[in-house]
Amino acid sequence: MVQRRKRLARGVAVIGAGISHFGAFKDKDSRDLFVEAFQSTLETVQKGIDPKEIEAIYVGNLSSDCFEGQAHIAPLMAEWVGLNPRPATRTEDACASSGVALREGIIAVASGLYDIVLVSGVEVMNKLTTARVTDILAAAADALYEVSVGATFPSLYAQIATAHMAKYGTTEEQLMKIAIKNHNNGALNPKAHFNASIRDIMNSRLAKAKERGQPIPSWTDQMEFLKDPSVNPIVAWPMKLFDCSPITDGAASTILVSEEIARNFTDTPIHIIGTGQASDAQALHGRKDITSLNAAKLAAEQAYEMAGVTPEDIQLAEVHDCFTIAEVLATEDLGFFKPGDGPRAAEEGRTARDGKKPVNTSGGLKAKGHPVGATGVGQVVEIWEQMSGHAGPRQVPGVNLALAHNVGASGSTVVVHIFERR
Numbered sequence: 001m002v003q004r005r006k007r008l009a010r011g012v013a014v015i016g017a018g019i020s021h022f023g024a025f026k027d028k029d030s031r032d033l034f035v036e037a038f039q040s041t042l043e044t045v046q047k048g049i050d051p052k053e054i055e056a057i058y059v060g061n062l063s064s065d066c067f068e069g070q071a072h073i074a075p076l077m078a079e080w081v082g083l084n085p086r087p088a089t090r091t092e093d094a095c096a097s098s099g100v101a102l103r104e105g106i107i108a109v110a111s112g113l114y115d116i117v118l119v120s121g122v123e124v125m126n127k128l129t130t131a132r133v134t135d136i137l138a139a140a141a142d143a144l145y146e147v148s149v150g151a152t153f154p155s156l157y158a159q160i161a162t163a164h165m166a167k168y169g170t171t172e173e174q175l176m177k178i179a180i181k182n183h184n185n186g187a188l189n190p191k192a193h194f195n196a197s198i199r200d201i202m203n204s205r206l207a208k209a210k211e212r213g214q215p216i217p218s219w220t221d222q223m224e225f226l227k228d229p230s231v232n233p234i235v236a237w238p239m240k241l242f243d244c245s246p247i248t249d250g251a252a253s254t255i256l257v258s259e260e261i262a263r264n265f266t267d268t269p270i271h272i273i274g275t276g277q278a279s280d281a282q283a284l285h286g287r288k289d290i291t292s293l294n295a296a297k298l299a300a301e302q303a304y305e306m307a308g309v310t311p312e313d314i315q316l317a318e319v320h321d322c323f324t325i326a327e328v329l330a331t332e333d334l335g336f337f338k339p340g341d342g343p344r345a346a347e348e349g350r351t352a353r354d355g356k357k358p359v360n361t362s363g364g365l366k367a368k369g370h371p372v373g374a375t376g377v378g379q380v381v382e383i384w385e386q387m388s389g390h391a392g393p394r395q396v397p398g399v400n401l402a403l404a405h406n407v408g409a410s411g412s413t414v415v416v417h418i419f420e421r422r
Contacts, residue, residue: 006306008110011259013269014419016045017377017384022193022250022369024126030064030073030251031080034122037251037374038081041118044384045255046266051081054255055114057088058105060098060121061373066136067125077120092373094140095322097121098252099376099406099415103275105256106417115261120253121374133247137372140409142283153322154244156410158236159284161325164291165238168340172238175324176226178346179242179366182321185353186363188394193248193369198222205231243324248369252377254384270387274309274418276302282412293411296333300405303416304335309401311335314418316386316399317357318379320407321364327351330405331359334416358396361386376406376415387421 018040020033042049057078065071074088091101098121105119125133138147141156164170179198186192187200196204202225209216219225226232232240255265262269278298284290304310311334319330328342336357337345345351351359362368362382365375383402385391404417 006302008106008306010110010112012106012109012256012272013259013262014272014380014384015255015257015262015265015269016041016049017252017254017381018042018044019191019252019378019381020250021191022248022371024247025124025249026126028124028249029068030070030122030124031077033124033249033251034077034120035080037120037122037253038118041253041255046268047264049255049265051083053116054083054086054118056086056108056117057083058101058117058119059088059090060101060376061090062092062094062097062123062140063136064124067123067128067133073122077122083118093413094408095320095370095372095375096406096408096413096415097373097376099379099404099417100277100413102254102376102380102417103277103415106272106275109256109258115258117256118253119256119377120251121377122251123371123373124249125247125371126249130247145283145285152236153410154236154239156284157323157325158239160290160329160410161238161323164325164328167291168343170328170343173223174343174347175238175243175328176223178321178324178327179226180222181346181352182360182364182366185361185394186367188392189363189368192363192367193246194363194367198225198242239323239325245322245365245370248371250369250371250374250378252374252381254377254380268388268421270384271420271422272417273420274303274307275416276300276306277413277415278302280412282409284410291329292339293329293333293407293414295411295414296330296405296407296416299414299416300334303403303418307418307420309418313401314357314403315401316361316383316396317359317403317405318362318382319359319364319405320375321360321366322370322407324366326407327359327364331357334403334405353394353396361391361394361396376404379404379406380417383419387419
């Protein structure tokens with residue numbers, strides 16, 4: 001049987017997208033950050049929108065049950081932004097929770113069931129200790145074969161990194177270059193968790209040592225700083241502290257509408273022209289090759305085919321860099337670079353803001369932050385700002401085609417979306 005090319009039944013467009021500040025907020029809970037993101041979203045709708053026009057809500061969230069002791073959060077979030085009694089649905093697919101919520105929102109509008117939906121993501125993690133957060137996140141791995149023997153996500157991605165090193169010669173220094181790039185971008189993002197470059201962080205440490213009369217470290221550049229185990233200790237070799245995304249609280253949201261009414265709300269709607277989702281074995285040992293995420297390749301193939309574009313056409317991408325090695329895999333799996341070439345591409349500046357293929361201009365999960373349930377929609381906010389020309393000092397000129405890549409766990413869920421400005 002010949003498979004037909006998958007298409008949306010009708011066009012879907014983004015008319016606004018907003019985000020809360022990302023960071024560690026022990027005095028805030030999910031509803032506080034959700035409201036902040038929702039209000040930010042309304043402000044981005046050029047011609048305005050009456051919230052009462054929103055017909056349904058999709059909320060991505062990994063585990064408010066464990067992080068905050070609050071389950072059943074979708075109707076709660078709807079209540080706090082005045083959207084009850086609209087149907088509200090929570091999606092959970094680990095760190096891809098809100099990327100999947102976005103896909104569900106797209107399907108709902110494309111099907112004709114709704115004309116206007118709100119898609120959001122939210123997570124608050126910093127009320128708990130790092131050890132407890134690590135345990136909760138690990139529940140998204142395979143409890144029988146991985147968690148039971150002590151595996152955590154830093155250790156799982158460390159296995160991926162060492163396999164990539166063994167197969168392609170990837171180096172620790174190349175991974176450090178990715179961290180430097182993403183912190184440079186995050187320094188230009190006022191809502192990023194780490195709103196500072198690694199050079200800024202290094203200079204701050206030097207200034208504090210001088211102020212306190214302590215020995216002055218001998219770092220002369222960012223690479224020397226990152227090679228110092230006293231500031232960049234090993235978490236799970238080769239993953240060091242600055243290879244890992246932070247524990248972040250935050251929320252993000254976007255409003256999707258049917259294409260035919262999009263210009264009622266804005267003169268510059270962003271059209272969603274491709275979507276793809278795929279799954280893979282939960283445990284790494286169940287995969288043929290751990291130097292690549294097969295679900296990412298499959299999801300990307302679906303999205304490219306639906307959009308009628310190729311990897312070469314993509315002008316900007318927000319990818320899931322929960323660890324620096326994850327950005328490497330993303331740029332290869334998405335077809336931007338050949339297998340094994342991702343580290344060298346980053347090292348040579350090809351993925352920088354002024355490079356041929358800008359990646360993670362927001363700062364990525366590494367610097368913008370990774371409130372796991374909010375990450376997928378957070379990527380859409382950056383794409384909306386870039387394609388609308390509102391990204392400020394991190395603006396990449398002339399972006400008409402962009403991609404978001406959101407990964408759940410160590411690649412057992414991946415969702416990819418492609419956006420177009422016409």
